Amino acid sequence: MKKPKVSVVIASYNTARFIGRAIESVIATEYPNLDLIIVDDGSTDESLNVISSYTSRTKWIRLLEHPNRNNKGIAETRNLGIDQALGEYITFLDADDTYRKNRFEIAIPMMESNQAINTVCEPYALVRETVNLLSNDFLNENESQFLVSSIFENQSDSLKMIEEILKGGALPQTNAITVRRNALHKAGMFPTNLKYCLERPLWLKLFCLGGFVSAGTEANSRYHLHDKSTCATNQSTAAFRWEDTMSYINVYSWLKKNNLDPQFQDILKHKIINKYFHYTTYARGVKHKMNNILFPPMQMVVSNPELLFLPKFWKSSFNMLLGKYNPDHVSL
Numbered sequence: 001m002k003k004p005k006v007s008v009v010i011a012s013y014n015t016a017r018f019i020g021r022a023i024e025s026v027i028a029t030e031y032p033n034l035d036l037i038i039v040d041d042g043s044t045d046e047s048l049n050v051i052s053s054y055t056s057r058t059k060w061i062r063l064l065e066h067p068n069r070n071n072k073g074i075a076e077t078r079n080l081g082i083d084q085a086l087g088e089y090i091t092f093l094d095a096d097d098t099y100r101k102n103r104f105e106i107a108i109p110m111m112e113s114n115q116a117i118n119t120v121c122e123p124y125a126l127v128r129e130t131v132n133l134l135s136n137d138f139l140n141e142n143e144s145q146f147l148v149s150s151i152f153e154n155q156s157d158s159l160k161m162i163e164e165i166l167k168g169g170a171l172p173q174t175n176a177i178t179v180r181r182n183a184l185h186k187a188g189m190f191p192t193n194l195k196y197c198l199e200r201p202l203w204l205k206l207f208c209l210g211g212f213v214s215a216g217t218e219a220n221s222r223y224h225l226h227d228k229s230t231c232a233t234n235q236s237t238a239a240f241r242w243e244d245t246m247s248y249i250n251v252y253s254w255l256k257k258n259n260l261d262p263q264f265q266d267i268l269k270h271k272i273i274n275k276y277f278h279y280t281t282y283a284r285g286v287k288h289k290m291n292n293i294l295f296p297p298m299q300m301v302v303s304n305p306e307l308l309f310l311p312k313f314w315k316s317s318f319n320m321l322l323g324k325y326n327p328d329h330v331s332l
Contacts, residue, residue: 004112006089006104007035007181009081011074015095016046018224023054023061025098036061037081042071075190075198082181082189090181092174098222099175100125106216107178118183118211121172125219129226166271171203172214175221183209188254196240197247204251208261242296245275249303269304276300277312280320
């Protein structure tokens with residue numbers, strides 16, 4: 001019996017050092033019906049040459065680019081791959097990460113046998129690595145396995161699950177998730193107005209659509225942590241901290257627009273407000289970064305007009321604008 005087609009989407013931007021390793025890891029799974037889509041986001045290094053060396057000899061590996069080879073960001077780049085995917089199931093792989101050989105052994109059979117399952121998240125391995133500057137080889141220092149939270153195993157209490165998710169640490173890693181293509185389209189794909197926190201809104205929307213489960217006890221992919229990793233370079237910035245709040249606003253707006261889960265809307269509303277108050281105490285120390293202190297209050301009012309009648313909102317916003325910062329938070 002023929003295996004269902006699976007599309008793997010890799011977004012690539014100046015990843016010549018890594019992309020070959022990622023492609024080889026997909027090939028090594030030996031899954032018989034793959035559609036590997038590598039979307040280049042305007043690379044200026046040798047990435048295209050490396051990718052072309054694979055597309056020229058393997059029919060199921062494709063290279064896509066934005067019009068005029070523009071740089072559009074990771075959300076639009078992944079979304080282009082989703083739009084062009086041929087598979088019923090879609091997985092993702094960051095260009096500097098890798099799949100394990102067992103990547104498709106658990107999720108695909110589960111989803112084929114149960115049409116109610118839309119999303120499967122599995123464990124992943126974290127690999128801390130350095131680079132040998134003399135040979136450009138990767139030196140894996142250690143590998144640790146991370147299980148997805150067990151809250152996804154029993155969906156009888158959805159509100160409890162939502163509360164656990166919002167505490168953090170329960171969402172899947174991008175490389176380890178498998179999604180039905182139609183579910184991705186229903187969820188609106190990756191939000192293009194976010195740069196750092198674009199995965200969380202999509203995973204939460206998929207959860208709201210139902211059929212979101214965890215599976216497996218062995219990691220199906222590797223997240224390679226090195227000096228170029230996004231999480232290693234951006235999490236302390238004001239932009240990253242505000243996007244943390246924006247990611248919840250994105251989900252809240254989507255729920256309101258589609259009239260979905262009013263209880264989750266209420267939980268998210270309180271989460272967003274608390275996130276904003278925390279952000280204002282941090283952003284008071286931001287110097288010469290007006291977009292970091294002017295845009296957030298406006299965005300909050302657009303998503304939650306009732307904040308106009310909340311004195312604490314006005315107080316925290318004005319203190320942020322005046323630069324009255326909390327010394328316990330980092331100044332930039």
